[in-house]
Amino acid sequence: MEVVRLTVNGDERVCGVPAHYTLLETLRYGLGLTGSKQGCDKGDCGACTVVLDGKAVLSCLTPILEAEGRHVRTVEGLASGVEPHPLQDEFDLHGAAQCGFCTPGILCSAAALLDREPSPSREDIREALAGNLCRCTGYEKIYDAVEGAAARCRA
Amino acid sequence: MPSVTPGGAAPAREFSTIGRRMRKVDGLAKATGRARYTDDIQLPGMLHGKILRSPHPHARIKSIDASAAERLKGVHAVTTGRDMPVPYGIIPWTPDEHPLCLDRVRYVGDGVAAVAAVDEETANEALGLVEVVYEELPAYFSPHEAIAAESGPFIHEPRRPGRNGNVTKVVRLEFGDVEAGLAESAVVVEGDYFFEGTTHTPIEPHCAIGMAERGGRLTVWSATQVPHYLHRELARVLDLDPALVRVVQPPVGGAFGGKSEPFDLEFCVATLAMKTGRPVKILYTREEVFYAHRGRHPFHMRYRTGADENGMLAAVDAEIVLDGGAYASFGLVTTYYSGQLLTAPYQMPAYRFHSTRAYTNKPACGPKRGHGSVQPRFAFEVQLDRIAERLAIDPIELRRRNFIGADTRTVNDLRITSNGFLECLDAVEAASGWRRKFRKLPFGRGVGVAGSTYISGTNYPVYPNDMPQSGVQLQVDRSGRVSVFSGASEIGQGADSMVAYVVAEELGVPLEHIRVLAGDTDFTPVDLGAYSSRVTFMLGNACIDAARRLKQQVQEAVAEAWDAKPGEVLLAGGLAMRKGDTGVSMSVRDAFNLAEAKFGTLGATGSYDTPKDVHGSYRGATIGASPAYSFSAHVAEVRVDPETGFVDVEKIWIAHDCGRALNPVLVEGQMEGSAYMGFAEAVMEEHVFKTAEQGRAGLHNAPSLLDYRIPTSLDTPALESLVIESVDPEGPYGAKEAGEGPLHPSIPAIANAIHDAVGVRMNSLPFSPPRVWAALQNRTAAGAEGAGDGVAKAGRREREGGSGGVAKAVTP
Ligand code: FES
Ligand code: FES
Numbered sequence: 001m002e003v004v005r006l007t008v009n010g011d012e013r014v015c016g017v018p019a020h021y022t023l024l025e026t027l028r029y030g031l032g033l034t035g036s037k038q039g040c041d042k043g044d045c046g047a048c049t050v051v052l053d054g055k056a057v058l059s060c061l062t063p064i065l066e067a068e069g070r071h072v073r074t075v076e077g078l079a080s081g082v083e084p085h086p087l088q089d090e091f092d093l094h095g096a097a098q099c100g101f102c103t104p105g106i107l108c109s110a111a112a113l114l115d116r117e118p119s120p121s122r123e124d125i126r127e128a129l130a131g132n133l134c135r136c137t138g139y140e141k142i143y144d145a146v147e148g149a150a151a152r153c154r155a
Numbered sequence: 156m157p158s159v160t161p162g163g164a165a166p167a168r169e170f171s172t173i174g175r176r177m178r179k180v181d182g183l184a185k186a187t188g189r190a191r192y193t194d195d196i197q198l199p200g201m202l203h204g205k206i207l208r209s210p211h212p213h214a215r216i217k218s219i220d221a222s223a224a225e226r227l228k229g230v231h232a233v234t235t236g237r238d239m240p241v242p243y244g245i246i247p248w249t250p251d252e253h254p255l256c257l258d259r260v261r262y263v264g265d266g267v268a269a270v271a272a273v274d275e276e277t278a279n280e281a282l283g284l285v286e287v288v289y290e291e292l293p294a295y296f297s298p299h300e301a302i303a304a305e306s307g308p309f310i311h312e313p314r315r316p317g318r319n320g321n322v323t324k325v326v327r328l329e330f331g332d333v334e335a336g337l338a339e340s341a342v343v344v345e346g347d348y349f350f351e352g353t354t355h356t357p358i359e360p361h362c363a364i365g366m367a368e369r370g371g372r373l374t375v376w377s378a379t380q381v382p383h384y385l386h387r388e389l390a391r392v393l394d395l396d397p398a399l400v401r402v403v404q405p406p407v408g409g410a411f412g413g414k415s416e417p418f419d420l421e422f423c424v425a426t427l428a429m430k431t432g433r434p435v436k437i438l439y440t441r442e443e444v445f446y447a448h449r450g451r452h453p454f455h456m457r458y459r460t461g462a463d464e465n466g467m468l469a470a471v472d473a474e475i476v477l478d479g480g481a482y483a484s485f486g487l488v489t490t491y492y493s494g495q496l497l498t499a500p501y502q503m504p505a506y507r508f509h510s511t512r513a514y515t516n517k518p519a520c521g522p523k524r525g526h527g528s529v530q531p532r533f534a535f536e537v538q539l540d541r542i543a544e545r546l547a548i549d550p551i552e553l554r555r556r557n558f559i560g561a562d563t564r565t566v567n568d569l570r571i572t573s574n575g576f577l578e579c580l581d582a583v584e585a586a587s588g589w590r591r592k593f594r595k596l597p598f599g600r601g602v603g604v605a606g607s608t609y610i611s612g613t614n615y616p617v618y619p620n621d622m623p624q625s626g627v628q629l630q631v632d633r634s635g636r637v638s639v640f641s642g643a644s645e646i647g648q649g650a651d652s653m654v655a656y657v658v659a660e661e662l663g664v665p666l667e668h669i670r671v672l673a674g675d676t677d678f679t680p681v682d683l684g685a686y687s688s689r690v691t692f693m694l695g696n697a698c699i700d701a702a703r704r705l706k707q708q709v710q711e712a713v714a715e716a717w718d719a720k721p722g723e724v725l726l727a728g729g730l731a732m733r734k735g736d737t738g739v740s741m742s743v744r745d746a747f748n749l750a751e752a753k754f755g756t757l758g759a760t761g762s763y764d765t766p767k768d769v770h771g772s773y774r775g776a777t778i779g780a781s782p783a784y785s786f787s788a789h790v791a792e793v794r795v796d797p798e799t800g801f802v803d804v805e806k807i808w809i810a811h812d813c814g815r816a817l818n819p820v821l822v823e824g825q826m827e828g829s830a831y832m833g834f835a836e837a838v839m840e841e842h843v844f845k846t847a848e849q850g851r852a853g854l855h856n857a858p859s860l861l862d863y864r865i866p867t868s869l870d871t872p873a874l875e876s877l878v879i880e881s882v883d884p885e886g887p888y889g890a891k892e893a894g895e896g897p898l899h900p901s902i903p904a905i906a907n908a909i910h911d912a913v914g915v916r917m918n919s920l921p922f923s924p925p926r927v928w929a930a931l932q933n934r935t936a937a938g939a940e941g942a943g944d945g946v947a948k949a950g951r952r953e954r955e956g957g958s959g960g961v962a963k964a965v966t967p
Contacts, residue, residue: 034195035188037408039358040441044860047358075188084187092182095820098828099647100185101358101408107186129868133860135358135409136647138831139868141824 006067008033009077023067024048024059027074035075035104039133046132049105050074056112058131075104078111086149087111096145098136106132110146118154122147171727172660173888177818179652180671181406181645190406193362193378198434201364202231202271204427205278206419206437207285208446209260209267212516212853213294213310216258216267216287224270224284229277232430233285235268239426241392245384245416245521247618249323249483251311252519254392254422260289261310261481262518263844263853264446266419271427271435294853295321296844298455298478298513310481310514323483324490324512326775330498330566331505336470340461344541347457349919350530352478352842353835354450355523356865359408360439361447365424367432374401377421380410380644381684384617386676388417393425404674407646411832412522413449414646415686416484445858449521450842452489452512453478454530460538466546466553470505471497473531477512477520484521486512488613488778492527495779497535498565499608500576500786501557506566516853517844522686524832525609525898536605536903537918540910549593550604550907551584554788561881568771572783573891575812575881576606579788582810582877587790593911599795603907606788609896610781611814611886612689614765623762625693626680627654627701631757635744637664641673642682643694648894649821650690654698656817657887661702662709663726663743680760688892691817692782693763695887701761708757712750713741766885783883785891786812789830789900791872793908800928802838804872804905811876814883814891823876825893830874833901835866838922 002019005012008031015030024041027033027050039047041060048060051073059072078085087107090096097103106129113120113128120128125146126139134142184190221233236255244250255266268285272278293308295301301310301321309320337343363377373395379385382402390397407414420437427435439447459472475493479486494508523529543553559565561574583589583604592602616624628640637658643650651671659666673679682694710721713731717724723734724746731746733739751757770780788810794803809830816822840863845854857863882889906917915930 028195029197032197033188034191037192037359038194039360039408040860042441042859042861044441045358075186079187084183088183088186091186092178095179095182095649095824097179097182097185098649098824099357099359099407099409100181100190101192101647103185104188126868131867133358133865133867135356135411135832135865136828137824138827138829138874139871140827140874141820142868 002065004064004068006069007071009073017064019065021064022060023050023062023064023072026064027059033074033076037101037104039101046109047102047105049108049132051108051112054112054115056109073108075107078107085111086152087146090145090148094141094145094148096137096141102132102134106134106142114150114153118150120150170660170888171663172656173817174815175818176820177656177666179649179821180655181651192359192408193364193376193405194438196364196376196405198364198366201434201436202273202431203275203278204269204271204424204435204437205275205282206266206423207268207282209256209263209265211260211289211291212263213292214260214289215292216256216260217290218288219268220286221268223286224281227277227281227284229273230270230281231433232271232427233268234423234426234430239392239422241394243388243392243417244483245485245617246483246487249487252482254419262516264518265481269423269427271431294516296515296517296846296852298476298515301513301515302511310516321514322511323479323514324487326490326494327509328494328567328775329507333470333472333505333507336505337459337461337472340469341464342542342545343459343461344538344545345459346534346538346918348534348537350454350456350533351920352451352453352520353523353840354445354448354842355411355413356444356860356863357409357411357413360441360444361414361418361420362436362438363421363424364434364436365428366434367429371396371399373399373425373429374403375421375425376403376405378407378414379404380407380414380646380686381416382644382674382676383642383681383683385417385421389421389425392422401677404644407644410646410685411524412526412686415522415684416449418447441860442858445855445863446518448480448518448842449484451523451529452520454493456531456534458534458538460542462542464546466542466548466556468501468503468557471503473508475508475510475531477510478515479512480515480517480519482519484519485526489522489527491775491778493531495567496528496608496610497531498567498569499559499571499784500574500606501554502559503566524829525895526687528609529899529902532607532899533902533906533920536900537906537916540603540907551580551589554606555580568776569780570769572885573814573881573883574786575879576786576788578879579786579810579812580606582879583788583790583808586875586877587792587808589790592792599797599912600793601908601911602790602792603904603909603911604788604790605900605903605907607896607899608784608786609892609899610687610779611692611783611785611892612765612781613687614769614780614782615777616683623697623764624689625682625697626760626762627694627697628680628760629658629701629705629758631705631747633748633751635664635742635747636668636670637662638670638672639698640679641671641694642679643690644674644685646685648685648690648825649818650685650694652821653691653695653817657695657698658702661699661706663728663730665729688895691890691892692886695890696763697761699761699887700763701759704759704761705757708754709746709750712753713746715753716749782885783814783891785893785896787897787900789904791901791904791908793905793912795909795912795927797913797931800924800926800931802909802922802927804834804838806873806875807834807901807904808875809877809897810879811893811897812879812881813893814886815880815889816878817888817890819878822878822893826876826897827874829895829898830901831866831871833898834872834905836920837902837905839864839866839870841921
């Protein structure tokens with residue numbers, strides 16, 4: 001068991017987990033934040049993507065001790081109060097979440113993108129999401145949603 | 156008896172809800188992380204289960220010793236096949252599998268024992284302590300070899316002595332005189348085609364939780380797309396009272412046909428929960444998902460297609476061998492679908508198919524999006540392209556000429572009603588700039604077209620019964636809130652949203668006042684599941700049926716208050732209004748309250764069953780029969796690099812006749828997702844297994860999302876949806892399916908585009924760089940008229956020599 005401290009969606013958390021746990025396991029099983037998904041557990045699908053100190057990372061490949069003392073933002077931390085983040089709202093509007101299993105990871109990749117590039121081109125979006133597999137949508141609606149959110153964030 | 160609800164009959168009125176671009180009822184829950192999928196459920200005291208799997212492709216189990224595993228600290232139970240000896244199969248006539256193998260394993264990955272332990276690590280450790288002694292048996296990896304071994308050894312014991320136990324199904328059907336038709340044809344093209352197996356790879360791995368209570372009660376949560384069939388099979392196989400078994404289907408993270416039958420983990424969590432009294436969860440690893448499979452069958456196909464000098468089809472002859480893998484699964488249906496679903500959208504005076512499904516020692520194949528008809532559609536649409544080329548007819552024009560029409564019967568006696576195929580062709584022709592591009596783009600670039608049809612649900616359930624295929628129950632609160640209890644399975648396609656749109660349309664209730672509770676066999680009426688593109692058509696009609704019953708009561712009660720006729724009461728936009736005098740109105744809530752005062756507590760059920768006169772009477776005529784058919788046409792534009800053989804699909808224009816788009820956002824999403832999945836099969840995906848020379852025979856070649864390459868955002872072409880609405884006479888508001896049909900044409904459209912680009916015919920999937928490169932080399936070697944088959948050894952020249960040449964001057 002290791003006791004780790006990290007900031008999750010603005011809350012300082014202390015959590016005892018087995019030392020071999022990943023950040024994903026800690027979020028899901030240690031802290032009950034099941035929004036981040038496990039699609040492969042080996043770094044291939046992107047469903048587990050979270051934002052770690054401003055960067056999109058694969059939480060299934062992040063040993064928990066590497067997250068010690070750092071800031072993690074997950075899909076549960078994107079909204080402000082009951083108001084969804086523009087990305088979340090646009091995903092809903094455009095039907096960009098079909099089964100929704102890739103969605104939390106894609107939202108985190110997109111949130112990190114918008115933080116560093118407020119006016120991404122469609123090509124920028126494609127590139128930023130290249131590590132997130134979606135099996136349902138063919139990606140078009142996802143690009144529409146990210147573009148819509150970018151416009152709203154700029155406004 | 157449930158009646159056939161006359162769905163739309165295309166009322167000439169504006170809809171208030173239907174047809175608008177709307178949000179889904181569960182969109183925000185999914186976008187905020189609130190949606191709870193099966194693996195998100197944690198129950199108090201829950202144990203973790205793991206399944207021990209066979210390392211051999213074919214072996215006899217001589218003994219299993221689980222005593223060391225049982226003694227391991229933290230292990231609560233071990234189960235083997237002996238605990239669950241009743242065989243099952245999704246098709247009741249072919250029950251050939253067990254939850255865990257009894258005495259024989261038939262593929263690498265077949266389950267032999269399962270453990271429940273305090274955590275995953277302990278469960279994994281326990282698996283290593285289960286001692287299984289195997290005696291290896293000869294294994295088959297090629298369906299041809301399995302079929303040729305007429306006297307065994309067999310993968311399954313023959314159902315009747317003297318039969319070949321390696322053959323699971325043979326279908327031979329002929330309509331019209333095929334030989335005469337071919338003999339009279341001005342042109343006959345022949346070709347051998349190979350469609351490689353592919354798998355669904357939903358991003359959510361299969362997961363199930365079992366919980367047992369005293370008195371025989373069992374609850375199973377599962378990421379399934381068929382809760383009703385799972386409910387039946389759990390009770391039957393585990394010998395439980397079905398009235399005490401509850402199946403709950405949480406949101407499913409993708410399925411595509413890959414979760415449409417019971418799997419070992421569902422039986423195992425149930426048995427382990429009953430043994431331990433603790434909830435037990437099993438979550439497949441990604442590798443297990445690949446081995447669970449039930450995906451696209453590899454098809455070996457041989458087609459002869461004859462046409463007259465104007466390109467009118469005269470006869471089609473097909474010879475197909477299906478590589479079924481280790482179990483029957485839906486294979487009986489797949490074998491029929493391999494032939495039955497080819498007979499539209501083109502007229503076809505004579506047609507014959509002979510399909511044989513073989514067992515092999517690989518994971519069982521089953522239904523993947525476009526079940527059984529994607530493979531023949533690929534071959535057939537390439538054949539059509541070759542005929543067009545031979546006769547120098549534009550391929551879109553050739554397809555137009557052969558259009559079968561609306562309100563007709565196919566050569567195999569399927570009833571066709573609405574048919575918007577011509578409009579699909581027009582749409583992709585215009586949107587893609589076809590006339591500017593076909594045969595006119597420079598070498599290395601090309602466009603290709605293909606068409607297809609698909610069912611909107613199958614006419615019969617997998618087990619024979621006279622009950623409806625789909626049911627819905629509505630319940631109304633005094634606040635004006637309406638709840639829908641739907642048996643259907645939300646797998647991302649929008650089933651839950653669809654019923655909300657229907658209720659909003661019929662009762663005038665705002666969408667935010669509608670709640671949907673779905674996929675819980677304790678609380679929802681039966682719907683057979685999310686397969687065969689049946690949900691919108693069947694559940695939609697059931698929901699209209701229920702809502703209209705309720706509406707009638709509301710109209711009567713309000714009419715009484717207004718001294719009007721019930722037909723004069725309109726419900727829309729949250730109001731009850733008087734027809735002709737919309738100044739007279741009240742809120743829907745008040746209208747509901749009037750109705751409750753008059754009739755008592757408000758609620759209604761509705762159901763849908765298929766019409767029974769939509770197919771012929773020959774043996775097998777019901778398989779492929781559907782109440783309505785969707786139609787699609789795609790144009791693909793590609794760039795082929797002759798140096799590397801790399802095919803870059805730049806764009807696919809997707810036209811699909813969905814009858815009516817209840818919510819165009821969701822229809823487009825299904826079209827784009829389908830075209831994407833077809834593209835993926837066309838150029839990237841291969842569900843293949845290692846040979847003995849490659850290490851260990853029967854081992855999956857690439858059981859990870861990295862190595863089994865599914866397209867990323869960077870790989871996927873631009874996709875443009877063109878929605879065509881033919882307004883079906885029996886669909887809900889005229890709607891038909893959109894979730895599977897638009898996959899089909901992607902693959903042949905890409906194959907035909909490659910031919911337009913570089914003059915080679917790709918007859919084997921996938922069109923990967925080595926194959927395309929080899930085809931280009933062959934073509935160069937053979938001069939400008941090489942047949943250009945993707946796989947030289949499978950290549951066959953056309954009967955009348957060459958491939959008809961290459962229409963444009965090429966200088967590779
Ligand atoms: S679960 Fe982390 S990349 Fe798939
Ligand atoms: S919405 Fe299903 S995987 Fe992306």
